[in-house]
Amino acid sequence: MRNVLIASCLGSVAALAASGAVANDELIKMSQNPKDWVMPAGDYANTRYSKLNQINASNVGKLQVAWTFSTGVLRGHEGGPLIIGNMMYVHTPFPNKVYALDLSKDNQIVWRYEPKQDPNVIPVMCCDTVNRGVAYADGKIFLHQADTTLVALDAKTGKVEWTAKNGDPSKGETGTSAPLVIKDKVLVGISGGEFGVPCHVTAYDLKSGKQVWRAFSSGPDAQVMVDPEKTTELGKPIGKDSSLKTWQGDQWKIGGGCTWGWMSYDPALNMVYYGSGNPSTWNPKQRPGDNKWSMTIFARNADTGMARWVYQMTPHDEWDYDGVNEMILSDQQVNGQERKLLTHFDRNGLAYTMDRATGELLVAEKYDPKVNWTTGVDMNKSSPTYGRPKVVTQFSTEQTGEDKNTKGICPAALGTKDQQPATYSPETQLFYVPTNHVCMDYEPFKVSYTAGQPYVGATLSMYPPSGETHMGNFIAWDNKTGKIVWSNKEPFSVWSGALATAGGVVFYGTLEGYLKAVDAKTGKELYKFKTPSGIIGNVTTYENGGRQYIAVLSGVGGWAGIGLAAGLTEPTEGLGAVGGYAALSNYTALGGTLTVFALPQ
Amino acid sequence: MRRTRFVAAALFVVAIGGIAFAEGPGDPAAVKSEDGKYFDKEGNPTFKAAADGTVDWYTYSGYRRYHSECHVCHGPDGMGSTYAPALMESVKTMSYPDFLAVVASGRKNVSTAQENVMPALGDNPNVACYMDDIYIYLRARANNAVGRVRPPKKEDKPEAYTLAENSCMGRK
Numbered sequence: 001m002r003n004v005l006i007a008s009c010l011g012s013v014a015a016l017a018a019s020g021a022v023a024n025d026e027l028i029k030m031s032q033n034p035k036d037w038v039m040p041a042g043d044y045a046n047t048r049y050s051k052l053n054q055i056n057a058s059n060v061g062k063l064q065v066a067w068t069f070s071t072g073v074l075r076g077h078e079g080g081p082l083i084i085g086n087m088m089y090v091h092t093p094f095p096n097k098v099y100a101l102d103l104s105k106d107n108q109i110v111w112r113y114e115p116k117q118d119p120n121v122i123p124v125m126c127c128d129t130v131n132r133g134v135a136y137a138d139g140k141i142f143l144h145q146a147d148t149t150l151v152a153l154d155a156k157t158g159k160v161e162w163t164a165k166n167g168d169p170s171k172g173e174t175g176t177s178a179p180l181v182i183k184d185k186v187l188v189g190i191s192g193g194e195f196g197v198p199c200h201v202t203a204y205d206l207k208s209g210k211q212v213w214r215a216f217s218s219g220p221d222a223q224v225m226v227d228p229e230k231t232t233e234l235g236k237p238i239g240k241d242s243s244l245k246t247w248q249g250d251q252w253k254i255g256g257g258c259t260w261g262w263m264s265y266d267p268a269l270n271m272v273y274y275g276s277g278n279p280s281t282w283n284p285k286q287r288p289g290d291n292k293w294s295m296t297i298f299a300r301n302a303d304t305g306m307a308r309w310v311y312q313m314t315p316h317d318e319w320d321y322d323g324v325n326e327m328i329l330s331d332q333q334v335n336g337q338e339r340k341l342l343t344h345f346d347r348n349g350l351a352y353t354m355d356r357a358t359g360e361l362l363v364a365e366k367y368d369p370k371v372n373w374t375t376g377v378d379m380n381k382s383s384p385t386y387g388r389p390k391v392v393t394q395f396s397t398e399q400t401g402e403d404k405n406t407k408g409i410c411p412a413a414l415g416t417k418d419q420q421p422a423t424y425s426p427e428t429q430l431f432y433v434p435t436n437h438v439c440m441d442y443e444p445f446k447v448s449y450t451a452g453q454p455y456v457g458a459t460l461s462m463y464p465p466s467g468e469t470h471m472g473n474f475i476a477w478d479n480k481t482g483k484i485v486w487s488n489k490e491p492f493s494v495w496s497g498a499l500a501t502a503g504g505v506v507f508y509g510t511l512e513g514y515l516k517a518v519d520a521k522t523g524k525e526l527y528k529f530k531t532p533s534g535i536i537g538n539v540t541t542y543e544n545g546g547r548q549y550i551a552v553l554s555g556v557g558g559w560a561g562i563g564l565a566a567g568l569t570e571p572t573e574g575l576g577a578v579g580g581y582a583a584l585s586n587y588t589a590l591g592g593t594l595t596v597f598a599l600p601q
Numbered sequence: 602m603r604r605t606r607f608v609a610a611a612l613f614v615v616a617i618g619g620i621a622f623a624e625g626p627g628d629p630a631a632v633k634s635e636d637g638k639y640f641d642k643e644g645n646p647t648f649k650a651a652a653d654g655t656v657d658w659y660t661y662s663g664y665r666r667y668h669s670e671c672h673v674c675h676g677p678d679g680m681g682s683t684y685a686p687a688l689m690e691s692v693k694t695m696s697y698p699d700f701l702a703v704v705a706s707g708r709k710n711v712s713t714a715q716e717n718v719m720p721a722l723g724d725n726p727n728v729a730c731y732m733d734d735i736y737i738y739l740r741a742r743a744n745n746a747v748g749r750v751r752p753p754k755k756e757d758k759p760e761a762y763t764l765a766e767n768s769c770m771g772r773k
Contacts, residue, residue, distance in 0.1 A: 074715065076682055094716060119711045123720035127673055128684055159646035196671070386722040392646070405751065443665065449772055461677065463752065561683030562676055590683060 019598020027137055027181060030084070034502075034542040037083045040133045040178040041421060042499075042540075045329035047266040049500045050541045054548035055599060060517045060526045063597045066549060067107055069534075071373070071592035075537055078379040078419070079133030079178060080497065081594065082141075083542035083551075086322060087155070090594055094122060094129035094146045097368035100158060101395035103544045110201070111158030117147045120360040124452065126194045127559040130176050130536075132419070137181035138206055140409030144188050148558050150204060152186075162209035166190060166202060172452050173197050180263040181301045182272060187213055191276065193322065196254035196280040196455040201263070201298075203305060204394055212236075213305035217276040217293050218243045222291060224307070225300070226251030231307045234361060234387045238310065246290040246315075254449050255287070256280035257294035262325030265302060266340070269357055271509040272302045273342060275313075275323035282413075283444035283457035284319050289520060290315035295323040297344060297352070309359030313347050315388060318397040319373060319442060320413035320458070321348035322344065326421045330354055332429060334480055343479040345433050347415025347420055350389070351478045352379065361387055365482030367417075367475065368435060368463045369537025370410045397442045397458070405443040405459075412462040414441035414559055418495065421538060422477075425500035428520050430485055431477040432506045434494035473515075474498075474508055476523060492584060495560040497538025497551070498567065509535025509552050511560055512587040531595045534588040536560055547598050555592035556584070625694050629744050637759030638673065638733070645697040648741035654754050656747060658762060661755035663738025664747070666731040670722070678741045678749040689742035700736050715741065716734050730769035 030038040033388075033557050034051040055063065061254075071077065073092040082089045086104040091097070098113040100346060103559050116350035124128055125146060135142040140161060141153045148167035151160055166188055167173030170193025179188045185203040190197065202214040221241060228240040258277035265272050276298065279291035295314040300307050314321050329342045342356035349371030353363035364377035374389040393399050400406040414436050422433040440462045447457035472490035479484070496509030504520045511534040517527040534556025541550050608743070625654075629647045637658050641647040649657040660669035667679065674685040681687030692700060705723030721729040741747045766772075 119709060119716060119718050120720075122718040123674070123707070123717055128682075129716065257729070358693065445665065446772075447669070447727045450725050450727075453720075454670055454673075454727070456669045456673075456727075459665040460667060461670070557635070557683045562673060587681075 001323060035483060035541070036085065037081070038136055039082070039180065040079060040135065041264070041326065044051045044052070044267065046262055046266040046326045046421065047328060047330070047426070047500075049420055049425055050540070051502045052541055052548045053502040053541055054543070055501065055505060056551065057519050057526060059599055060079065060503070060505050062599055063517065063550070064600050065529065066596045066598040067105065068596065069099075069101065069594040071099070071252055071553070071555070071594065073389055073555070073592045074127040074590040075555065075592070076130045076556055077553040077555030077592045078130040078536050078538070080538040080540040080553055081551060082134060082136055083540070083544075084136060084155070086544065089134055089141055090553075091131055091132050091134050091143065093124070093555075096143060096462045097133055098153065098158070098201075099143065099145055100155070111544050113143075113153055115149065115151065117146055118169070118558040121147045121174060124169055124172045124192070124195060124308055125174045125176065125434045126191065128557045128561060130558050131228070132176060135179040135181050136188065137186075139486055142179045142181065142186050142277045144177060146175055148190065149177040149190055150175075150179065150186065150209065152209060163189050164204050164209040164211065167192070167197075171197060172193070172453050174449065177260045178262070180265065180272070181206065182265050185302070187263055187272060189261070189262040189263070191258055191513055193256035193258040193277045193280055193299050194456055195452065196256065196449050197258060197260035197433065198253055198255055200279065201259050201274060201300075205296040215305045215307070215495075217259065217298060218247065218252040218255045220547045222243060225305045226310070227308045232309045233311055234357060234359065235398050241265065243292045246292040248288045254455065254524050255278055255291065255294065257296075258322070259324065262326035262421055264327045264329055266329055266356060267495070269298045269340070270302050271356070272306060273327040273329070273356065275325060275327065275344065276348075277322035277324045278320045281455050281457035282446050283447060284316060285402050285444060286446065286457065291317065295321065297323065297327065297342070297354070298515050299324060311343060311354065311359055311361065311387065313350070313352065313389070316398065319344065319348070319409060321349065321415060324377050325417060325419060327414075328422060328424050328431065329462065330424055330426065333479065334362065343431060343481065345417045345477075347411070347418065348374070348389070349411045349416040349481065350374070351477060351479065353482070363479065363482040367433065367484065368411065368437060368473065368490055370437065370439065371416060372408070372410045374522070389402055391398050397444050403445050405418070405441050405442070407441045407445070408439060408466070409442055410439040410465055411436060412438040413442070413460055414462070418559060421497040423498040423500040423506065425506070425520055427504075429478070429480075430520070430578060431479055432498045432500055432508070432520070433475050433477050433494055434498055434508055435466060435475060436493040437471050438470065438474050438493065438502040440464050474518070474523070488518065488523050488525070495536040495558065499539035499550070501542060502542060503589075507550060507552075509537065509539060509554065510534065511556060511584055513554055513556070515550070515552050515597070517537070529597070533591040534560070534584065547601070550597040553592065553594050553595060556588050556590060615629060622720045626692065626740065627699055629740055636761035636764075637756060646737050648737050648744075648746050650746040656741065656750070656754050656755050657737070658754040658758050659737040660741045661752050662731065662748060663734035664735070664752055666728070667735050667738055671735065679739050680749070687740050692736070692739045693743050697736065701732055704732055706733075725770050726770055730766060
């Protein structure tokens with residue numbers, strides 16, 4: 001009897017492990033097939049790089065629209081479709097429709113899913129009702145709805161297989177991020193930093209939707225899933241109560257640190273990487289301390305959720321520099337040594353290059369020369385402030401104080417880059433980064449917390465840097481030296497995820513609605529086409545029937561649609577050239593459309 | 602503080618009951634003032650802008666509150682966003698009680714073409730305690746009394762205002 005039990009236990013453990021490993025291997029293998037685009041960023045490393053090269057620098061100028069698809073939804077369209085074999089999965093903002101299209105049958109709609117959601121979730125979504133896309137694994141499509149329902153759909157039929165509730169919209173918790181499947185788990189973050197939500201990343205069982213682990217950004221060690229001895233920051237153990245010690249009273253319970261960005265994964269190290277957002281409120285005086293672990297890069301064990309290392313980029317945020325932007329994983333030689341790197345372009349205007357195995361900080365440099373709130377990060381390992389940014393008093397909203405307006409801070413709260421993901425080409429070893437070139441005035445004041453109500457606490461006004469004529473740049477970045485290699489000016493913030501390809505071409509979209517192709521080496525513009533609406537979606541590529549396609553969602557909105565719709569300032573105010581400040585609404589209007597390009601046959 | 606808010610909420614409910622729609626607030630000229638707050642001939646709150654650019658405290662405070670609580674949907678300076686209306690336009694065709702009612706109780710405009718939902722902010726002291734400030738600021742924007750900038754000069758914060766603010770926000 002005993003033996004039988006042991007044997008059967010062993011058997012089920014083995015079966016579990018096998019099923020996990022199978023799902024994992026399946027995704028890794030699928031992501032290596034350049035014809036497909038099987039996860040939101042193309043691969044676990046978040047490179048958004050494709051080996052396809054039919055479209056290249058010499059022929060991209062001939063690109064044509066192959067087909068288009070209207071999503072039937074008007075709000076801001078972030079993210080991009082998945083492509084698996086002959087199937088394409090297209091998602092939309094609220095009401096979060098998903099369409100499955102058969103690419104072999106003239107893009108016929110095979111199934112559609114439209115959840116019934118309470119429209120009261122709409123106004124608790126901070127900045128438009130965006131959604132950043134679906135994930136695939138094990139024959140299922142995973143969608144994180146606005147109302148925080150995580151749903152698993154049968155990829156063949158669209159039938160709901162299971163649902164899990166990740167949060168409570170009546171408290172301001174919402175879903176905007178794309179899930180990431182690792183082995184036998186679906187990982188998903190949560191939004192609501194402007195509603196005082198205590199945010200977390202949660203892993204759900206792939207088969208059943210049952211919660212496996214949940215790691216908060218702040219609170220007691222057990223809740224943050226950190227080990228006082230084994231979890232390190234810059235090589236040193238973080239110690240007991242590392243988060244609680246950096247908050248006053250119970251503020252951490254409404255402390256934000258949201259997790260609505262992209263996650264990446266290193267299968268060899270078995271570590272998942274993501275960033276946490278701003279601490280709540282935006283008024284720094286109301287939350288003395290470093291507010292750990294908001295504004296932090298987390299490296300966690302994907303199975304257990306335990307943090308291996310952390311790095312807080314902006315201790316005690318005073319500007320709303322959410323740390324949620326993607327972590328791009330690359331293997332490169334640094335000083336003759338092969339390194340496993342993590343590169344991160346933060347909202348705070350600094351680009352960080354780290355060793356992703358150990359969390360060692362290698363490079364931290366400004367990726368927009370206008371960044372002025374800091375003079376840089378203390379890189380002296382023996383300094384007591386090692387790894388901390390040096391804050392310029394003039395631009396410190398904490399030091400200027402409540403009810404006082406701190407002027408001319410660069411970047412603005414939307415960051416030198418927001419969620420729009422960059423891309424990395426292993427051929428050029430350069431990162432191609434969509435950026436914002438906007439500054440701000442910031443006046444913090446006291447606010448009181450009510451569950452489910454906005455909890456902001458600062459007045460902002462945003463404008464282009466003084467004397468400048470443009471509000472965005474598309475740059476090429478060398479993560480080893482921390483230097484800009486080339487930089488293209490854009491009249492508006494570049495709010496679209498970029499794509500690098502083996503054809504030596506880099507693609508991105510603009511807020512006026514252009515899909516652009518530029519030379520990976522020089523940045524020279526090779527092609528542009530104006531899609532029906534402004535682009536805040538991410539560019540994707542795939543191959544079907546022997547042809548390479550480039551696909552992008554247009555549909556202006558998101559945070560970009562708030563400030564820029566009416567223009568940031570009056571064109572008559574003489575802050576610079578008129579062209580740069582003209583309203584985006586003069587260029588484009590709402591509308592969700594997928595536009596797909598190919599070379600003429 | 603709690604009581605103040607409940608009283609305010611009750612008033613809004615009454616207001617919703619009895620409104621005709623699309624009636625603008627009329628002539629914004631200030632005819633009287635009480636403790637630094639100005640009123641038009643109908644007795645509705647209004648702005649006061651001097652020739653040298655000095656605005657009343659409420660307009661200034663409304664600028665600040667608007668750009669904290671409202672602008673993430675309604676865009677900078679009351680100008681609208683890609684998905685929420687320009688409030689400097691809305692207040693031109695909306696009465697003062699209408700404005701209070703919509704801010705306090707919210708409003709839904711959901712159809713196949715749009716999904717516009719205004720949340721009920723009556724329970725949010727950061728908004729409810731500054732409803733008049735925000736209204737007065739938007740009325741000033743609607744009448745081009747202030748431009749797309751932070752009002753450069755302002756009247757002093759009235760003492761009565763500070764007392765009312767502290768009581769509404771539950772501060773000592």
